Structures are given as structure tokens and as C-alpha cells.
Amino acid sequence: MKLENIPNPIIIQNFITESGASYPTLPLSFALFGLPLHTAPVVLVNHALTGNAQVTGENGWWNDLIGEGKTIDTTQYTILSFNVPGNGNDTFVIENYQDFTTRDVAKIFLQGIKALNVEQVYAIIGGSVGGGIAWEMLALEPNITQHLIPIATDWKSTDWMIANCFLQEQILNNSSKPIEDARIHAMLCYRSPESFKEKFQRTVNENLNIFNIESWLAHHGDKLQKRYQLASYKLMNQLLKTIDITRNKEDFETLITKTKAAIHIIGINSDLFFTAKENRETFEELKKFKENVFYSEIDSVHGHDAFLIEYKQLDHLLADIFKAETIKN
Structure with missing residues (x-):
């Protein structure tokens, strides 16, 4: 597996948050794994609350899913992952945390993709708040990805x-x-x-x-x-509290009909955080106006954390998305 160490973060200039807070510079650190950028389909992986950009390799938090010969194969794909600015994995700290919403981070990630000269990624995958950021990215840029894979999450934070x-x-x-x-x-x-x-x-x-x-x-x-x-x-x-692709925007159907991306929702039957019932309701709503939407469910006693535990089930649920692309190439 090849890890490309990026010495300098992308610097996001003159960022204004949804709340109106101004940040003259925001460092966006990231990691690349697998094949070199611009030589293979790109898979963007969004980390969860205590995660980071180190998705695979030494200290990788999703090593069972991402790596050489794994479900998301680093010999077939370029894996890109950003650190949420302020997540503690570099020297940058955000003290005024209420300045930011999930949509702000989605905008920052989209600027990061643009800075890397990537027009479209093959897939955006993320669990929990990482999946919420993925939903927000799709709502902002409907053509940014071919596949959206939100796991143990939803397009909005429930009560x-x-x-x-x-x-x-x-x-x-x-x-x-x-x-x-x-x-x-x-x-x-x-x-x-x-x-x-x-x-x-x-x-x-x-x-x-x-x-x-x-x-x-x-x-x-x-x-x-x-x-x-x-x-x-x-x-x-x-x-985690501010996920909502419809806040101050169009309704859910209007936003999602703008994208051609396939949406693969993965719920967890024992999730107490983002419940499977809520995921199924989102799927049923999507089916009313969109064809290429899919729902699958991890069967586990382990609750929300099952997306970090049930690797064999995830491999089975994701195989068609990633291994079909591998065969095609």
C-alpha cells in the first residue's frame, strides 16, 4: 500500500461560515492512499466524531475495509480523506465551535476537492457525522460523486x-x-x-x-x-447536531432530484443514535422520485458502532459498488 504524505495542508482562504463568522485562513489537512491522484477513481472517506484522515495503514481506523485486496482496494482506487478542520489532528483549533455547521465542513471539503483538481469522485462514503457531511456535499454539489454511501447516519439530525x-x-x-x-x-x-x-x-x-x-x-x-x-x-x-441538507434551502425532493448519483443507505438494526427506522423512512421517501437508491442493513447487537465492527457484513453490502468498478477497469 502506498501512502502519500502531504507536507502542507490546503489553505482555504476567506471562508465565511453559515453563521457569518469570518476565517481569513483555514488549514485543511488530508491524506491520500492507494494509487496516485488522477490515475484511478477517487473514493472520498469522511471520518466520524473522534476519527481522522488516517483511514488505513498504520493506525488506520478502517483497515478492515480499506487496503490492498480489501473491499475498497488501494491497488484499484485513490483514497482521499480530509481532517475536519479543528478535529485535533493538527495544530489548528477552533474555539468558537458554534460558528460551524455540518454544511460549512461540506463546503470546505468541496473546496479541498477542487484544490486537488478533482472534478468528480467515484464515491463518497462516511459513517455517522462523516456520512452527514457526505449528504451535505451532495446537496451542495449534485454532480460531485457517482455514489453516495451514508452509513449509520441520515440527511438530518433528528430530535x-x-x-x-x-x-x-x-x-x-x-x-x-x-x-x-x-x-x-x-x-x-x-x-x-x-x-x-x-x-x-x-x-x-x-x-x-x-x-x-x-x-x-x-x-x-x-x-x-x-x-x-x-x-x-x-x-x-x-x-453532529447540525446535519440538515434542507435548512434554509429547498425541500428534500427538490435537492436530491438534482443528482444522478446512486444513493446507497446502510442502516444498523440496533442503532440507537441514527435509527434504522429513520433510515428506512428516508429510503422510502427517496424511492418516490428516484430510481437508483438502495437500502441495506447491518444485523448486529453492537448498535451505532457496528459500522466499525461488522466488517464482513460491510464487505458484502459494498462489494457490488467497489468490485464492479474494479472489474470494469
């Missing part, structure tokens, strides 16, 4: 999602241990009651004299606190 993000924001702004406590709450949304039951069976950590579920949650909180910045968490939570 349930907004409520959870509101609670996250309260914890992040008011707790004495904001990252740890917010992460503990978030893990309850990322997994499911059945997942916890299967994993822990009400067992006790004899050394700590607490339930194993408690020590596991505390471990995840402590682990994130050691590698993640508070400002980054606040920003990414804000993005």
Missing part, C-alpha cells in the same frame, strides 16, 4: 440526535471531567443494551469492586481524555 448532542454539550461545558464524562454518556448511544449484556453479563471487576461495565466505561473516558482535545469534541458534537 433524538439533537437531544443527545445537547446533553453532550452540557457535559462538555459544565463537567469537571468533561471529555471523560461526555464519552461515558456517548458510549451508551454508540452501543446497545444487548451489546452490553453479551459482553459483560453483569460481571464484577474484583480488583476495583465495581461492575465490569463501569470499569469499561471509565476506561473509554480516560482513554479519550488522553488523546482528544476539549475544543475538538465540542466542534464535532456541534456538527
Whole structure:
């Protein structure tokens, strides 16, 4: 696998956010994997809340899906991934997190694609908030991709999602241990009651004299606190709350009828965050006015995080999209 190290980020000039905040310069760091740019179809991968542009290779968070001989094969595609500006993976920090919405990040990513002289990508794929950014990109630039693959996400944040993000924001702004406590709450949304039951069976950590579920949650909180910045968490939570391709724009049907891209929605039957029911409703709405839309579902007890766990199912669900292109080439 070939990793192209890009020494300098793209500099986005004179960016005005939806809220009217002005940023004279915004650094957009990114990574490229697989075949060199402009020699193969490009797959854009959008990371989730605590993710980054390192989608494959050493410390790659989606290594089971992306790599040599994998579902998204780095010997057949160019893999592009941006860091959300302010996500903590470079020196740039955004303190005024409420300046930004998901659509702002989508605009920044689109400017990044343009700066790389890419007119259209083969696919945009992303899970959770990364998939929300993907939806926003398609609404802004209907011809930007041939395939949109939003996983465990939707084109809008529901009341349930907004409520959870509101609670996250309260914890992040008011707790004495904001990252740890917010992460503990978030893990309850990322997994499911059945997942916890299967994993822990009400067992006790004899050394700590607490339930194993408690020590596991505390471990995840402590682990994130050691590698993640508070400002980054606040920003990414804000993005999760503000997904809505129709806000101050046209209605859903009017926006999506502008694109010829195939839309492949992948839900998770146990997702407590972006529910499968909501995904199926989006699919049913799309089918009323668009032919090349598809819905599939990951069957898992593991909840929202299943898109990071159930690689064999994802391979099966995505094979036709990526391996057909491989055969064609």
C-alpha cells in the first residue's frame, strides 16, 4: 500500500461560515492512499466524531475495509480523506465551535476537492457525522460523486440526535471531567443494551469492586481524555447536531432530484443514535422520485458502532459498488 504524505495542508482562504463568522485562513489537512491522484477513481472517506484522515495503514481506523485486496482496494482506487478542520489532528483549533455547521465542513471539503483538481469522485462514503457531511456535499454539489454511501447516519439530525448532542454539550461545558464524562454518556448511544449484556453479563471487576461495565466505561473516558482535545469534541458534537441538507434551502425532493448519483443507505438494526427506522423512512421517501437508491442493513447487537465492527457484513453490502468498478477497469 502506498501512502502519500502531504507536507502542507490546503489553505482555504476567506471562508465565511453559515453563521457569518469570518476565517481569513483555514488549514485543511488530508491524506491520500492507494494509487496516485488522477490515475484511478477517487473514493472520498469522511471520518466520524473522534476519527481522522488516517483511514488505513498504520493506525488506520478502517483497515478492515480499506487496503490492498480489501473491499475498497488501494491497488484499484485513490483514497482521499480530509481532517475536519479543528478535529485535533493538527495544530489548528477552533474555539468558537458554534460558528460551524455540518454544511460549512461540506463546503470546505468541496473546496479541498477542487484544490486537488478533482472534478468528480467515484464515491463518497462516511459513517455517522462523516456520512452527514457526505449528504451535505451532495446537496451542495449534485454532480460531485457517482455514489453516495451514508452509513449509520441520515440527511438530518433528528430530535433524538439533537437531544443527545445537547446533553453532550452540557457535559462538555459544565463537567469537571468533561471529555471523560461526555464519552461515558456517548458510549451508551454508540452501543446497545444487548451489546452490553453479551459482553459483560453483569460481571464484577474484583480488583476495583465495581461492575465490569463501569470499569469499561471509565476506561473509554480516560482513554479519550488522553488523546482528544476539549475544543475538538465540542466542534464535532456541534456538527453532529447540525446535519440538515434542507435548512434554509429547498425541500428534500427538490435537492436530491438534482443528482444522478446512486444513493446507497446502510442502516444498523440496533442503532440507537441514527435509527434504522429513520433510515428506512428516508429510503422510502427517496424511492418516490428516484430510481437508483438502495437500502441495506447491518444485523448486529453492537448498535451505532457496528459500522466499525461488522466488517464482513460491510464487505458484502459494498462489494457490488467497489468490485464492479474494479472489474470494469
